[in-house]
Amino acid sequence: MKLPQNAMLLLGRKTTYPIAAIHFKTKQVTLKESDKVYNTVSIKDICFDYSGFDEEDIKNFHAMFN
Numbered sequence: 001m002k003l004p005q006n007a008m009l010l011l012g013r014k015t016t017y018p019i020a021a022i023h024f025k026t027k028q029v030t031l032k033e034s035d036k037v038y039n040t041v042s043i044k045d046i047c048f049d050y051s052g053f054d055e056e057d058i059k060n061f062h063a064m065f066n
Helices: 055-063
Strands: 007-009 016-023 026-032 038-042 045-046
Touching: 007 026, 016 038
Parallel strands: none
Antiparallel strands: 007 016, 007 045, 016 026, 026 038
16 A cells, blocks of 8 residues: 655644654654654644555545544
8 A cells, every 4th residue: 555755734834744654543643854853743734745646545545544
């Protein structure tokens, strides 16, 4: 299954960061904001970058959160 590599944090400046980890059970994502700074946020507070994904890939990815 394909996983997004980046996500835009919708809190504050709306900046895009690399995804360090996706926590499917808790519906949270850890973003790498800099070399030593990580931020774990709810999937409600980000927008995934689906570059290179087709509709089926996106559907399969979202199904992992259920």
